[in-house]
C-alpha cells in the first residue's frame with residue numbers, strides 16, 4: 421500500500437514548520453513499511469488533483485494568500501471543489517484552511533474571494549489570536565486530543581453543512597467566541613493548528629492516514645508504533661495548557 425501526497429503551494433504557504441506535517445505523514449507510513457510519494461504543487465503548475473490520495477495545504481499570511489489568488493482561480497479552484505466532493509482527504513492549516521472557504525475579508529477591508537470548497541468564511545479582527553492551544557476532535561474526526569499553535573487574525577464561521585473539527589479546550593480556535601475549532605466536511609480537515617501539527621499529535625496523524633488508505637484500498641489497518649517521544653511532547657504541552 422502507498423499514498424500519493426500532494427503538497428499544494430509549498431512555495432508560499434509554509435508557516436511555523438508546516439512542512440513538518442508532510443515529513444511526519446511520510447515517516448509514519450515508512451515506519452510501517454508502506455510507500456509514500458510526495459509531489460510539490462507550486463504556483464503555476466497544473467494540478468490534476470484526482471491522481472493523489474491526500475492533499476496538504478499549509479498556512480500563510482494575508483499577503484501570501486493574496487499572492488496565490490490569481491493562480492487559484494485559474495483552474496485549481498474547480499479541481500479542489502471536485503476533489504473535495506469526491507471525498508479526497510485534505511489537511512489544510514490556517515491560511516490554507518481559510519482558502520478552502522468562501523472568502524476572507526482582512527481587518528483593513530481587503531477581500532479575498534476564495535473557492536467555496538467548504539462552506540466557511542473568515543473576517544479579520546483587530547486582535548490577533550496567538551498562542552499554544554488544545555482542542556478535542558469530534559468523534560467523527562477521530563476523537564483525539566490535539567495540541568497546537570495558532571496565530572491568526574481571521575475569525576472563521578462555519579455554514580450549516582460543515583461540522584467543527586473539534587471543541588476548544590484552551591485558546592481561541594475558529595473565532596475565540598463559539599468554542600469551535602477547525603472544520604470537518606467529508607474528508608476535509610481544516611484547522612488553525614501550526615507547530616507543525618502532526619508530529620506531536622500522532623493519533624490525529626494516523627486518523628488522517630487511515631482515512632486516505634481506507635478511501636484508496638477499501639479497508640486498511642495501521643500497525644501501532646512506539647510513540648513514546650511523540651506522546652511525551654503531546655502530554656507535556658497538554659498538561660501546561
Ligand code: GLN
Pocket residue numbers: 435479480481482483485513514515516518571572573574575
Ligand atoms: N492570514 C491569516 C490570518 O491571520 C492566516 C494566518 C496564518 O496562516 N497563520 O488570519
